Amino acid sequence: MANHSHSQLDDLFTRFVDRDQHWGPLLFLRPRTSEAISVARALALSALVGVAFGLLGSICLAVAARLANRPALAVHVFPLTLTAIYFCLCQLTFVPAWNRRAKRLAKRDRA
DSSP states (O other), X not given: OHHHHHHHHHHHHHHHHTSHHHHGGGGGGOOOTTSOOOHHHHXXXXXHHHHHXXXXXXXXXXXXXXXXXXXXXXXXXXXXXXXXXXXXXXXXXXXXXXXXXXXXXXXXXXX
8 A cells, every 4th residue: 555655656746847847947957767866966956946046035035134124144044945945855755756767667678
């Protein structure tokens, strides 16, 4: 039973990440379906997204802090925090599902 629900979640995640539009400008970082997503690739994805959105968030937080007469966070805090959150979410969701499928496909290709 656990394998069946595991398989359903894997299918859900892999169907989502298989679509080109979900990768947007980061499509060049998507591996072949039979290739595992390495920690380095997951970190690169997380950093690109985390830094981009984090800098926008830092600007918004700095403006809000200025309007409230409060000290602003250092500009790097929000991007680093988002990068860490994205990396953890990747490692807990689609990366394991992708890698299990990649392992299956690689075995099938070798056979």
